[in-house]
Amino acid sequence: MLLANRVNAGAARRVSGRTAAPMAVRAGRRALVCEARKVALLGAAGGIGQPLALLLKMNKFVTELALYDIANVVGVAADLSHCNTPVKVAGYTGPEELGACLKGADLIVIPAGVPRKPGMTRDDLFNTNAGIVKALVEAVAKYAPNAVLEIITNPVNSTVPIAAETLKAAGVYDPKRLIGVTSLDIVRANTFVSEAKGLDMKDVDVPVIGGHAGSTILPLLSQTTPPVTFTEAEKKAMTDKIANAGTVVVEAKAGKGSATLSMAYAAARMAESTLLGLNGEPNIYECAFVQSDVVADCPYFATKVLLGPNGVSKVMGLGELDAFEQAALAAMLPQLKGEIQKGIDFVKNPPKPAAPAS
Numbered sequence: 001m002l003l004a005n006r007v008n009a010g011a012a013r014r015v016s017g018r019t020a021a022p023m024a025v026r027a028g029r030r031a032l033v034c035e036a037r038k039v040a041l042l043g044a045a046g047g048i049g050q051p052l053a054l055l056l057k058m059n060k061f062v063t064e065l066a067l068y069d070i071a072n073v074v075g076v077a078a079d080l081s082h083c084n085t086p087v088k089v090a091g092y093t094g095p096e097e098l099g100a101c102l103k104g105a106d107l108i109v110i111p112a113g114v115p116r117k118p119g120m121t122r123d124d125l126f127n128t129n130a131g132i133v134k135a136l137v138e139a140v141a142k143y144a145p146n147a148v149l150e151i152i153t154n155p156v157n158s159t160v161p162i163a164a165e166t167l168k169a170a171g172v173y174d175p176k177r178l179i180g181v182t183s184l185d186i187v188r189a190n191t192f193v194s195e196a197k198g199l200d201m202k203d204v205d206v207p208v209i210g211g212h213a214g215s216t217i218l219p220l221l222s223q224t225t226p227p228v229t230f231t232e233a234e235k236k237a238m239t240d241k242i243a244n245a246g247t248v249v250v251e252a253k254a255g256k257g258s259a260t261l262s263m264a265y266a267a268a269r270m271a272e273s274t275l276l277g278l279n280g281e282p283n284i285y286e287c288a289f290v291q292s293d294v295v296a297d298c299p300y301f302a303t304k305v306l307l308g309p310n311g312v313s314k315v316m317g318l319g320e321l322d323a324f325e326q327a328a329l330a331a332m333l334p335q336l337k338g339e340i341q342k343g344i345d346f347v348k349n350p351p352k353p354a355a356p357a358s
């Protein structure tokens with residue numbers, strides 16, 4: 001599988017050839033050498049984990065898939081292992097098996113944690129998911145410190161700083177190797193703009209910047225490829241539609257979780273782009289929430305990034321924003337900075353445990 005519609009990748013590249021490690025794959029007219037690649041998926045038995053595992057099992061750039069969860073993962077791994085694609089699948093359950101899952105991984109993807117219910121913000125997940133992410137990243141620091149780590153677990157605006165501080169505390173932080181997954185925002189923006197403008201989905205690319213919660217999700221409609229025009233009212237409506245799309249799914253699922261299938265699709269695209277970068281394929285761009293100095297005093301920010309042999313090779317700038325986007329960027333910053341700081345504080349200044357009652 002090669003997911004179409006990658007930022008700046010031009011037309012979808014068709015890949016032929018059998019998976020073997022290492023293997024030569026034809027990508028357009030270039031021969032691309034693919035390494036053996038182990039991907040570890042933590043939270044693999046969940047709503048995102050299962051379809052994402054299936055998409056990774058179908059991916060020609062993956063050779064080994066290690067599935068970890070605290071529940072139900074043995075069955076998921078047994079089921080998936082019967083698909084006759086060459087990717088080797090193994091299931092791991094419980095903290096005592098986490099090290100074996102992580103060892104040797106090139107890419108680790110974390111969707112472990114609880115999803116929203118109607119009426120909740122992503123920040124409402126902090127109290128449960130912060131500790132889950134911290135504990136998993138401590139294991140990553142110990143068993144796979146050189147892997148690229150992609151965090152899906154919400155609130156992404158806080159869980160990425162939590163992961164960074166956890167890796168720093170272990171002395172193994174490399175900002176190039178830590179990525180907050182915001183690709184669902186780009187997938188949605190591409191879909192909604194294509195539909196609104198009657199364009200072919202595969203041609204449309206809308207960069208989405210900022211973070212991954214409410215108004216911190218800012219599509220740059222003025223930078224859409226191919227260029228499109230909106231009235232001011234249409235621009236506001238489309239921006240709101242993209243920023244609120246997660247909440248629409250949460251409400252439609254009515255207490256049974258949040259986006260899973262579209263998220264799995266988006267994460268598979270991000271994983272594939274990352275593996276292409278690791279394999280030395282040039283010009284692989286995605287939007288992602290990473291350590292950044294693009295916006296003053298905002299240590300993490302989502303923009304386009306160039307993916308390369310060590311993860312993020314380059315954090316791209318904002319480009320030119322129109323007046324609407326400039327105002328939206330200024331308005332989001334207090335929320336985004338606050339959520340980032342909350343994640344940093346969770347690791348650096350943890351709340352003191354309550355004194356036992358005397």
Ligand SMILES: NC(=O)C1=CN([C@@H]2O[C@H](COP(=O)(O)OP(=O)(O)OC[C@H]3O[C@@H](n4cnc5c(N)ncnc54)[C@H](O)[C@@H]3O)[C@@H](O)[C@H]2O)C=CC1
Pocket residue numbers: 042043044045046047048049068069070071111112113114115116125129132136151152153154155156181182183184185212257258259260263
């Ligand atoms: N970044 C993004 O764009 C998006 C993020 N999300 C977030 O992804 C997360 C997962 O969502 P779903 O898969 O729908 O939830 P889910 O509840 O269906 O699955 C979560 C899985 O994580 C597992 N888990 C919990 N604690 C764990 C631990 N300590 N170690 C390993 N596994 C553990 C659970 O057993 C479960 O299988 C949520 O926080 C959700 O908000 C969801 C959609 C989009």
Ligand SMILES: O=C([O-])CC(=O)C(=O)O
Pocket residue numbers: 115116122154184245246247249250258259
């Ligand atoms: O809305 C949620 O809670 C899940 C999510 O991040 C999304 O769908 O964008």
